[in-house]
Amino acid sequence: MDLRVTNRANLQYTEWGAGARRCAVGSGGVAQKIREGDGITPVGTWPLRRIFYRPDRIVAPRCVLPVAPLRPDDGWCETPRDPDYNTLVRLPHRSSAETMWRDDHLYDIVVVVGYNDAPVVAGKGSAIFLHLARADYTPTAGCVALAMPDLLEALAQLAPNDRLIVAA
Numbered sequence: 001m002d003l004r005v006t007n008r009a010n011l012q013y014t015e016w017g018a019g020a021r022r023c024a025v026g027s028g029g030v031a032q033k034i035r036e037g038d039g040i041t042p043v044g045t046w047p048l049r050r051i052f053y054r055p056d057r058i059v060a061p062r063c064v065l066p067v068a069p070l071r072p073d074d075g076w077c078e079t080p081r082d083p084d085y086n087t088l089v090r091l092p093h094r095s096s097a098e099t100m101w102r103d104d105h106l107y108d109i110v111v112v113v114g115y116n117d118a119p120v121v122a123g124k125g126s127a128i129f130l131h132l133a134r135a136d137y138t139p140t141a142g143c144v145a146l147a148m149p150d151l152l153e154a155l156a157q158l159a160p161n162d163r164l165i166v167a168a
Helices: 148-157
Strands: 003-008 011-016 019-024 044-053 067-069 074-077 088-090 097-099 109-113 129-132 144-146 163-166
Touching (some): 003 019, 011 148, 109 148, 129 148
Antiparallel strands (some): 003 011, 019 144, 044 109, 074 088
């Protein structure tokens, strides 16, 4: 039951066994990713690595993927020249890193997508996640975002080796 991101009538949807559900993608659209910070959701077939969640806001989601609680000092390195580029780090970090413990609810559930991680290529893009969407589905920085009920339902239905497939 792969998760497939598709476009219908200029709106993005994620489809799986339960049918199509609205989602948000990057402000740069769906395309071949060019570089860090381009806002593009990368076209391709990507493994789903693991899940992080905010234990102060929700219970651990039910899923076959490894699940771990976020900590207030968790970050994701986004500096291409740093040896920790595109990995989970502790804050403060020597380089620029995105804060995972956010004031909004977007990262209350975060699924790490296996983009640019085997091997990591400096500058090709970091922090491609499945996470929670804003109420109005405004664009992400390059991730795929779903409403909480939809993301929880998709995670509960995942099987080992299921992937995120992003089509242009």
